[in-house]
Amino acid sequence: MKITTVEFVTSATGLHNCPAGDHPEVALAGRSNVGKSSLFNALVGRRKLARTSNTPGRTRLINYFQVNDFFHLVDLPGYGFAKVPLQVREQWGQMVEKYLTGRSQLRGLIMLVDIRHKPTADDKQMLGWLRHYGVPAAVVATKADKLSRSRAMQNLKVIKTELEMSQDEPPVLFSSTTGQGKDDVWAIIAKWVTTE
Numbered sequence: 001m002k003i004t005t006v007e008f009v010t011s012a013t014g015l016h017n018c019p020a021g022d023h024p025e026v027a028l029a030g031r032s033n034v035g036k037s038s039l040f041n042a043l044v045g046r047r048k049l050a051r052t053s054n055t056p057g058r059t060r061l062i063n064y065f066q067v068n069d070f071f072h073l074v075d076l077p078g079y080g081f082a083k084v085p086l087q088v089r090e091q092w093g094q095m096v097e098k099y100l101t102g103r104s105q106l107r108g109l110i111m112l113v114d115i116r117h118k119p120t121a122d123d124k125q126m127l128g129w130l131r132h133y134g135v136p137a138a139v140v141a142t143k144a145d146k147l148s149r150s151r152a153m154q155n156l157k158v159i160k161t162e163l164e165m166s167q168d169e170p171p172v173l174f175s176s177t178t179g180q181g182k183d184d185v186w187a188i189i190a191k192w193v194t195t196e
Helices: 036-044 086-102 121-133 149-162 182-194
Strands: 006-012 025-030 062-067 071-075 106-114 137-142
Touching: 025 036, 025 086, 025 182, 036 062, 036 071, 036 106, 036 137, 036 182, 062 086, 086 106, 086 121, 106 121, 106 182, 121 137, 137 149, 137 182
Parallel strands: 025 071, 025 106, 106 137
Antiparallel strands: 006 062, 062 071
């Protein structure tokens, strides 16, 4: 997909102040510090459009970015460990759940996992939840450049097994540093936003 324009739209605290209109949406989700902002920036070819941080829990709102005046990429708060109070994490969880179940414009969700680690209980819960509610999802294994090719392929098998993925839904191996997997992720997004 050729990217002509990308612009920040708004940060929403819940469904009540998400953007109006019927632009299709694709959300990005993953545990805190998995590399969502880096993936986003790599996809759109901008270095700092989405803020990156080594501190888990930086993204606390539902952040909307409009691409090509046609659809929205939506950066969701990270789940799992974050250096914030439990009450705040629970509020984020409720906000994200309401978004995923109540947003009719949502066409699919890119779920990020770190290729270096087994999927967490939160990852399994998220994917199971998406399957239960019929939300199209694709798993992207980030930070592929941190491992050798053979080790990355071994870890991909572990991810597929842990997340109970079928043969026809392999995880995408991705690196924001090298650009590996970028075209594959865009192909998934393009299919979702151009299919009614």
